[in-house]
Amino acid sequence: MTDLLKLSSRYIDEGIYEGPGSVNRINGQLSEVGDGIAMVEAFSHVVAFRSEAGLVLFDTSLEAFAGVVLGALRGWCGDPVSTIAYTHGHVDHVGGAGAIVAEALEKGRARPRVIGHENVAPRFARYRLTEGYNAAINARQFGGSPGKGGGVIQMGATDRFGPKEWIAPDTEFRERMGFASGALRFELFHARGETDDHLWAWLPQKKALIVGDFLTWVFPNAGNPQKVQRYPLDWAAALRQMAALEPELLLPAHGLPIAGKARIARVLDDVASALETICQQTLAMMNNGMKLNAIVHNVKVPDELLARPYLKPVYDEPEFIVRNVWRLYGGWYDGNPANLKPAADPVFAAEIAALAGGADALARRAQELSGAGEHRLACHLAELAAEAAPESRSVHGARAEVYQARIKAETSLMARGIYGDAARTSRDKAGRNSEG
């Protein structure tokens, strides 16, 4: 059993960062983090409380991890699961519920109660509408494994999005709800943040917070380019509300648990401040009439915040959050009139290629720029070249190189996933055409 609280204290107090896998450990191991409180580190974690009335679990991890998670839990405590609370309806938090419910029924025990915000069920309905899209973007985002960076458990096939069976909450709430299990009393609060169906919980007897994805030991996932709206200002407000309770134990669904009033206050303040400054800067620039592209290039998060071991932009990143703020408070029009009703991509690319002396000239210039570290410009030209000459082996060879170089220059899994997909596509096309 690892002393997770000692580990997080060292990282926070000394500002040490040893890579994503050191703080987001996906090893299926259970660690006690308090009297009758345990955490199974997975994707997501499962936070467990022992009470006279049975186990209370926050989140259930992915379906693929459910067996490992249950095994770890049962090594700690054989009591029935009385309650499952979803911090939100993302697949890595609800996917394991089926296995936990099945275990209870197999043993002839009562079916665990499942608590969630009222927007969880509509989320599941939306997933049914967008099954193919979600399977594709998750394959692109995670490349088949969320365990990247030190994890030891690999995700299963990514052709199906979500578990075999989605277990919807049987107990829903809108703003606040309390529940007891034995002598333990939990207070649930809804707030928007990463999602519109998120809750966080407060356990007054232990001065413990269960925060779900409000704190994940990476820069907040408030900008995800391939997913629906996120709510960074609401997110920051929730963190401030949590801090006002003066918690002494913080239990996240990803990353390390944290102990100590001052330490938790500092972390909550830092993450809230990072989100607030992005929103404030973006809104000020919107109000001044700036275009989205200019705002994206001008909003800055202070370096000292980005250096914190719990704010590294290795998953999502600030630039993407700027876009989400624009989408939330503005519209999809980016302020560039040419983009309001654009030409078709291949038509525009053919025109630019003709001006430049051909698609190969564009591709060559893309490679030069890439070699000089001008990755943003290089990608524009590589895209124009590929749009202008979609069957060209040499153009796709160059495009693959440009994106391969870009991946190395990027910090976030989300950017690397998308660029990796582009590199792979062009490598395939270059290879296929060379055979034919």
Ligand SMILES: [Zn+2]
């Ligand atoms: Zn999550």
